[in-house]
Structures are given as C-alpha cells and as structure tokens.
Amino acid sequence: MxxxxxxxxxxxxxxxxxxxxxxxxxxxxxxxxxxxxxxxxxxxxxxxxxxxxxxxxxxxxxxxxxxxxxxxxxxxxxxxxxxxLGLGRTWRVALVGAGRIGTALLEYRGFRERGFDIVAVYDADPAKVGGCVGERTVRDVAGLEEGIRAEGVEIVVLAVPGEAVQPIVDLVVRAGVRGILNFAPLKPRVPEGVTVRDVNLVMELEALSFALSQDGPDA
Amino acid sequence: MxxxxxxxxxxxxxxxxxxxxxxxxxxxxxxxxxxxxxxxxxxxxxxxxxxxxxxxxxxxxxxxxxxxxxxxxxxxxxxxxxxxLGLGRTWRVALVGAGRIGTALLEYRGFRERGFDIVAVYDADPAKVGGCVGERTVRDVAGLEEGIRAEGVEIVVLAVPGEAVQPIVDLVVRAGVRGILNFAPLKPRVPEGVTVRDVNLVMELEALSFALSQDGPDA
CATH class of the missing domain: 1.10.10.10 (Winged helix-like DNA-binding domain superfamily/Winged helix DNA-binding domain)
Structure with missing residues (x-):
C-alpha cells in the first residue's frame, strides 16, 4: 500500500x-x-x-x-x-513569544489551513502575560512545560529573541515536543528525532543585500 | 584589498x-x-x-x-x-501587499536594522488604497512601475496572493528592480541578474508536518 x-x-x-x-x-x-x-x-x-x-x-x-x-x-x-505531507490531520501548537511577529502569526490563515491549531500563547514579559492576543490570553512562560504536557502540545512555534531560544527549546523538548518552527535568528540545538524548521527573515534580508552588493557601488 | x-x-x-x-x-x-x-x-x-x-x-x-x-x-x-553582506548602506524598498503579513513586516525592526528602508506601500484592493499602514499611505498598485522609477526603488518585498506574484514580478523587473523578497507561496520566474529570496512559511509548515508524520500514526 x-x-x-x-x-x-x-x-x-x-x-x-x-x-x-x-x-x-x-x-x-x-x-x-x-x-x-x-x-x-x-x-x-x-x-x-x-x-x-x-x-x-x-x-x-x-x-x-x-x-x-x-x-x-x-x-x-x-x-x-x-x-x-501529513496535512490530513490537526496539530496542537503552542506559540511562544507574543511580540509583533508572534501576534502576526496568530492571524495567519495558512496555519489553520495546514492543520496547525494554536491552542496556547506564552510570553515572558509580565506586561504581556494576562493580556489578550486574538482570542487567546497570554500565559506566563513559567508554565510552559506543564502546559505542553497537560494539553498534548506537539509543535512549538518560537518567536522569541535569539538569547531566549536555547533554554526554551531545551524545555519544550523535555516536555515531549518533537517539532519546532523557529522564527528566532539563532539556530537551536536539538536531539535526534526533533525537527526544527527555521523561518529566518534576517538571513534572507542579508542574502538579498549580499547579492545586490556584488554588482558594485553603482548598483 | x-x-x-x-x-x-x-x-x-x-x-x-x-x-x-x-x-x-x-x-x-x-x-x-x-x-x-x-x-x-x-x-x-x-x-x-x-x-x-x-x-x-x-x-x-x-x-x-x-x-x-x-x-x-x-x-x-x-x-x-x-x-x-552589504549591510553598510540603505536600500530603498517598496512593499507590495498591505495584508496581514505585509503590515506585520512594516513594523518589523529587522528591516530597518539591516538598512531596508520601506519607502512606499502598494496594494490592489480599492478598500485599502488611500488608507494608512504605520506611517505610510497605501498606494494603488497601478502606479507601481512609475513609482519604482520615480523613487529609485531597488528592492521589492512581495506579500501578495500566489496568483498575483508573476505579473507583479514581471512589472517590477521591467522597472529596474533587481532584488525581491518573496513571501508568496509560489516561486516567481525572473531573468538572470535578478535575485529572489523566498520566505515561505507554508512550505516550512508542510516540511514540519511531513517530518512529524513519518513517526507513524501514534505520533
């Protein structure tokens, strides 16, 4: 078959x-x-x-x-x-990072269309915790590990600053997450069996800038 | 040297x-x-x-x-x-597509930090043209070619639906643009000497979904 x-x-x-x-x-x-x-x-x-x-x-x-x-x-x-492509099913997703990129992602139709159901949003900023983004209340990232286990989260979308990436990745992997969509500009280290996909806007900007620069100063 | x-x-x-x-x-x-x-x-x-x-x-x-x-x-x-990487200078950028992704990008600090100065925003939707996103007024995409020439736009950021990509790319290339940052889910065709960088969220979602699916139905 x-x-x-x-x-x-x-x-x-x-x-x-x-x-x-x-x-x-x-x-x-x-x-x-x-x-x-x-x-x-x-x-x-x-x-x-x-x-x-x-x-x-x-x-x-x-x-x-x-x-x-x-x-x-x-x-x-x-x-x-x-x-x-595994698009016949729904994936339970947690978003970590309720900044500009994170909140834009929450409204991104493509997530739902591809079966990515964002069930929870976390942030480390006390000014954001308890507030609303879209229809969801922002939770304290201190409860992330417990939340992942309790709600059976399978995928984490990371939209946090570079220095926060690795500790959060270590934690979510420990909690059983095996798929990470990373918007942060640094690539996290993960054990075998965990998949990280990077969407790195800054790197694409720099690759574009590099390509255009090569045509010389009159470009 | x-x-x-x-x-x-x-x-x-x-x-x-x-x-x-x-x-x-x-x-x-x-x-x-x-x-x-x-x-x-x-x-x-x-x-x-x-x-x-x-x-x-x-x-x-x-x-x-x-x-x-x-x-x-x-x-x-x-x-x-x-x-x-060509980051010592400023690039004149036009954003085409004032939807959710486009407007989130306008607020993205990384653009300015990497010298990408968004000088104009265009959209095809009459309901959006004339409105404001950030500090910029949305212009009619019908004036895109003229605007690019008049303002010396070097890079176009494309955040439009898939079917709109190729006609816009043909037009901006004709107007002299040699760098395109493409957020649309279809890869445009460009002549030699034009660089396209794709930031394709849907493809990353699908690659993640594929990887997780491979562990079998108990995943």
Missing amino acids: AFERAFDVAKKISDSAIHRLSLYVRILEEWEREGRDTTSSEELAERGGTTAAQVRKDLSLFGSFGKRGLGYSVGELADHIRSI | AFERAFDVAKKISDSAIHRLSLYVRILEEWEREGRDTTSSEELAERGGTTAAQVRKDLSLFGSFGKRGLGYSVGELADHIRSI
Missing part, C-alpha cells in the same frame, strides 16, 4: 523533494479553484519551474500514481500529496 | 556560506552587547554549531582577517562581515 511505503522511505526524502511536493500541492489547489479536472507531469513541471521527469520521480517516491497516458486527476493528486 | 576581492569571488559563494556569515554576525553582535572584546574561530564555531575550520574557511573567502594566535576583535570582525 502506498501509504505504508511512504513511511518506509520517509527518512531518505530530501528537503528539496518535500519543498517541491509543497509547491505541487499549491499549484494543484490553484487549479482546483479554477475548476480544472486533469493535468500531466508536463503541465505541473512547467508551472512549477521543473522538468516532467522530476515531477514523476518525486511522485514515484511515494508509490505509483496516475495512469500512463491519462495524466492525473487534479483533485486526487492534491489529496494524495496532502496525505504524504 | 579585501573588498575588491570580495566582488571578484562573489558569484562563487554558496548560499550556505552566506547563511553562516549571517549567523556569525548575529553571534558577534550578541557578544558586542555583552561587552566581549575578542574571540576565536573555535568559539564562533561552537556557538554557531559548526567547526573552527569551517569558520576560518568562510572568512578566508573574503580575504585574510585576524592575527594568527591572537584571534579576532569582536567589533572589527562584526564590521568586516557586515560590509561583506
């Missing part, structure tokens, strides 16, 4: 393959909204900026799909990739 | 080397705030999760620096890396 096979091969799937699957599902969802029924690896490749061979290879990592010569059903392929 | 050499080798520097430089500068700035004077490649490596040999190799890409056996001056090394 394709699904069991997916579990087997999971560890060998590259980050760039996952990112492409993510891109394919977004393209397919766009086409679903436009009412398109079928597509081909050629069309997906063209829209996604890759090759048809790459699309077929990415999809074949998770079992065979589609009928030779008939292409793919847009809806079925979208469902299939969503299930590969 | 180290600076000229930096221009020469620029095209060969990998993305991961740039990301490490970005990380080093952040660590050094943390140490500057703590009042530390000197450091070594060993200390930087330990704090940054890499090896001393890697630190020395990354720094040597941009000319020699530091004195053998004496380590580095924290302040001078930070300055040196900042100049490599």
Whole structure:
C-alpha cells in the first residue's frame, strides 16, 4: 500500500523533494479553484519551474500514481500529496513569544489551513502575560512545560529573541515536543528525532543585500 | 584589498556560506552587547554549531582577517562581515501587499536594522488604497512601475496572493528592480541578474508536518 511505503522511505526524502511536493500541492489547489479536472507531469513541471521527469520521480517516491497516458486527476493528486505531507490531520501548537511577529502569526490563515491549531500563547514579559492576543490570553512562560504536557502540545512555534531560544527549546523538548518552527535568528540545538524548521527573515534580508552588493557601488 | 576581492569571488559563494556569515554576525553582535572584546574561530564555531575550520574557511573567502594566535576583535570582525553582506548602506524598498503579513513586516525592526528602508506601500484592493499602514499611505498598485522609477526603488518585498506574484514580478523587473523578497507561496520566474529570496512559511509548515508524520500514526 502506498501509504505504508511512504513511511518506509520517509527518512531518505530530501528537503528539496518535500519543498517541491509543497509547491505541487499549491499549484494543484490553484487549479482546483479554477475548476480544472486533469493535468500531466508536463503541465505541473512547467508551472512549477521543473522538468516532467522530476515531477514523476518525486511522485514515484511515494508509490505509483496516475495512469500512463491519462495524466492525473487534479483533485486526487492534491489529496494524495496532502496525505504524504501529513496535512490530513490537526496539530496542537503552542506559540511562544507574543511580540509583533508572534501576534502576526496568530492571524495567519495558512496555519489553520495546514492543520496547525494554536491552542496556547506564552510570553515572558509580565506586561504581556494576562493580556489578550486574538482570542487567546497570554500565559506566563513559567508554565510552559506543564502546559505542553497537560494539553498534548506537539509543535512549538518560537518567536522569541535569539538569547531566549536555547533554554526554551531545551524545555519544550523535555516536555515531549518533537517539532519546532523557529522564527528566532539563532539556530537551536536539538536531539535526534526533533525537527526544527527555521523561518529566518534576517538571513534572507542579508542574502538579498549580499547579492545586490556584488554588482558594485553603482548598483 | 579585501573588498575588491570580495566582488571578484562573489558569484562563487554558496548560499550556505552566506547563511553562516549571517549567523556569525548575529553571534558577534550578541557578544558586542555583552561587552566581549575578542574571540576565536573555535568559539564562533561552537556557538554557531559548526567547526573552527569551517569558520576560518568562510572568512578566508573574503580575504585574510585576524592575527594568527591572537584571534579576532569582536567589533572589527562584526564590521568586516557586515560590509561583506552589504549591510553598510540603505536600500530603498517598496512593499507590495498591505495584508496581514505585509503590515506585520512594516513594523518589523529587522528591516530597518539591516538598512531596508520601506519607502512606499502598494496594494490592489480599492478598500485599502488611500488608507494608512504605520506611517505610510497605501498606494494603488497601478502606479507601481512609475513609482519604482520615480523613487529609485531597488528592492521589492512581495506579500501578495500566489496568483498575483508573476505579473507583479514581471512589472517590477521591467522597472529596474533587481532584488525581491518573496513571501508568496509560489516561486516567481525572473531573468538572470535578478535575485529572489523566498520566505515561505507554508512550505516550512508542510516540511514540519511531513517530518512529524513519518513517526507513524501514534505520533
């Protein structure tokens, strides 16, 4: 069964393959909204900026799909990739850090659409604790470990200053969290089996600045 | 001179080397705030999760620096890396998309700290045009091309829905923009010489969801 096979091969799937699957599902969802029924690896490749061979290879990592010569059903392929990406379920998420980035994230529709249910918000600032962000009351970060255990939190979204990252990561990992989405500018150290994804705006700004600087002072 | 050499080798520097430089500068700035004077490649490596040999190799890409056996001056090394990353100057930036992500970005301190000066905000929604976000009035995206030329905009930050990305990118590239920070979930196509950096929250969420899903149904 394709699904069991997916579990087997999971560890060998590259980050760039996952990112492409993510891109394919977004393209397919766009086409679903436009009412398109079928597509081909050629069309997906063209829209996604890759090759048809790459699309077929990415999809074949998770079992065979589609009928030779008939292409793919847009809806079925979208469902299939969503299930590969674990998007069929809801994840219990705690947000740590109720600053600007944190509160903007709370309103970000993409979280809910991808099954990320933010069940609690924590901050270390006494001026923020007890206040409201969106529909949630900000809790004292001192209760984070207990809160994670009590509420079965699986993912922590970290939007705290760099120096606060490692102690909080150590604590949430101890409490059983195995997935961290990190917005802080420093990469935390985690034990094996814990996944950290970084969304590092400052690094992207600096990479952009670097690239533009290379064209010389007249740039 | 180290600076000229930096221009020469620029095209060969990998993305991961740039990301490490970005990380080093952040660590050094943390140490500057703590009042530390000197450091070594060993200390930087330990704090940054890499090896001393890697630190020395990354720094040597941009000319020699530091004195053998004496380590580095924290302040001078930070300055040196900042100049490599093009952080010594100000970039004129236009934000396109005054939705939730866009307005959160306007308040993001990191932009100004890295020299990104948001000089104008554009949106396509008539309900938003003419309104205020922060201290800026939202302009009609119909005037984007003219505005970019008139105000010498060098970088565009894109926070628009996926389907709007490519037409806007084509337009801003035509107007002379060579750097794009893209928050939209689809990767735009650009001609050579234009740099796009993606900050793709949805893809990171999906990569996290995928990683957690692989531990099986009891996860």
